[in-house]
Amino acid sequence: MNNLDNYDPSDVGRVNGNLCGLPFDYASAQTIIFGVPWEVTVSYNPGTAAAPQQILDASTQLDLYDFDNPQGWQAGIYMPPIDLDLLTKNDYYRQQAALIIDRLERGESLTVEPDLTTILAEINQAGADLNRWLFDRTQTAIADGKKVGVIGGDHSVPLGYMQALANHYPDFGILHIDAHADLRDAYEGFEFSHASIMFNALKIPQISKLVQVGIRDVSQVEIDTIDRSQGRVVGYYDSLVKQQLYSGTTWASICQDAIATLPQQVYISFDVDGLDPKLCPHTGTPVPGGLELEQAFCLCREVIRSGREIIGFDVCEVGNAEWDGNVGARIVYKLVNLMGL
Numbered sequence: 001m002n003n004l005d006n007y008d009p010s011d012v013g014r015v016n017g018n019l020c021g022l023p024f025d026y027a028s029a030q031t032i033i034f035g036v037p038w039e040v041t042v043s044y045n046p047g048t049a050a051a052p053q054q055i056l057d058a059s060t061q062l063d064l065y066d067f068d069n070p071q072g073w074q075a076g077i078y079m080p081p082i083d084l085d086l087l088t089k090n091d092y093y094r095q096q097a098a099l100i101i102d103r104l105e106r107g108e109s110l111t112v113e114p115d116l117t118t119i120l121a122e123i124n125q126a127g128a129d130l131n132r133w134l135f136d137r138t139q140t141a142i143a144d145g146k147k148v149g150v151i152g153g154d155h156s157v158p159l160g161y162m163q164a165l166a167n168h169y170p171d172f173g174i175l176h177i178d179a180h181a182d183l184r185d186a187y188e189g190f191e192f193s194h195a196s197i198m199f200n201a202l203k204i205p206q207i208s209k210l211v212q213v214g215i216r217d218v219s220q221v222e223i224d225t226i227d228r229s230q231g232r233v234v235g236y237y238d239s240l241v242k243q244q245l246y247s248g249t250t251w252a253s254i255c256q257d258a259i260a261t262l263p264q265q266v267y268i269s270f271d272v273d274g275l276d277p278k279l280c281p282h283t284g285t286p287v288p289g290g291l292e293l294e295q296a297f298c299l300c301r302e303v304i305r306s307g308r309e310i311i312g313f314d315v316c317e318v319g320n321a322e323w324d325g326n327v328g329a330r331i332v333y334k335l336v337n338l339m340g341l
Contacts, residue, residue, distance in 0.1 A: 013060030019079045021060045029076030031147040031336050034137055037087040038130055038153040040094050041190040043101055044285045047320030049090050052082050052151045054325030055332060062333055069337035077336055093126050104188055120189050127192030134160030142168055147339055152316030154194035154284055155182060155271050165312055166206040172265035172311060173209035177274035177296055179287040181215050181222040211258050213299060214238050214274035217287045234261055238289050251295055255302040266303050268313040270331055279327050282319020297334055310339040
């Protein structure tokens with residue numbers, strides 16, 4: 001597939017199973033987007049496992065003209081079919097994880113009858129299996145010369161992709177947009193928790209820098225981790241950034257300052273709860289405050305303007321609702337176009 005002769009980018013979006021209804025397949029597309037319907041460890045609002053489908057459904061409503069990369073779509077975007085077997089496994093392990101979360105929230109040990117430690121081990125193994133699943137697919141796509149993006153699910157999802165990138169880039173940084181630092185060690189006992197993605201990412205030695213923007217719901221242990229990182233992790237906390245803005249500092253200068261600390265190759269990890277919750281109200285763990293969408297795009301755009309390269313991205317924690325899918329689709333499309341520059 002890739003017959004552009006009869007394709008009008010200004011026409012109604014085609015419902016053909018591909019993002020934005022674009023006429024590309026794996027072979028003809030420059031960018032491959034993997035949808036990963038997984039939210040086993042979500043501890044507040046469920047529903048993000050449906051995000052890949054919500055984003056796919058909403059994407060045909062987007063107009064394709066992008067001010068940063070007007071002809072970017074012509075390079076091709078392809079989203080393989082969502083793996084329904086993963087979704088089935090997610091539903092099963094999500095129910096098992098809920099038993100553990102409920103036990104912990106009641107202040108009881110997992111060893112109280114019925115003993116839940118075996119279930120916890122099974123969930124941690126399922127998380128490891130998911131990492132391998134995504135590693136294999138993204139590794140293959142990178143080897144085929146493709147650019148890659150990932151749609152979660154919860155924010156635990158992209159670890160396998162980060163590991164695959166580490167096989168190809170000896171040094172890269174992460175620009176992390178999020179309300180949460182995600183630096184907890186095995187939150188609630190789950191080794192691959194949505195709250196542990198950056199803790200796990202920092203185990204990858206090729207990741208030399210982590211710049212976090214929008215952080216506003218953070219624990220003392222995470223602050224301590226950042227402070228002890230010797231500059232490897234830099235936090236742009238939402239309340240402190242807002243004080244700068246209120247005092248007359250421009251958002252553009254804050255973006256430039258944040259990006260200046262990153263290495264040449266940059267991976268963008270975009271948790272939509274980093275945005276104002278009005279934009280994705282059904283996200284897994286919404287927090288008041290946050291960025292406007294165009295503020296986030298300005299930040300991502302600065303990566304390119306600084307002469308750096310976006311080598312990959314994920315968009316996670318989009319809720320199971322039409323509006324959330326609409327906003328999520330716009331984020332995915334913007335990041336594809338920026339990555340293509």
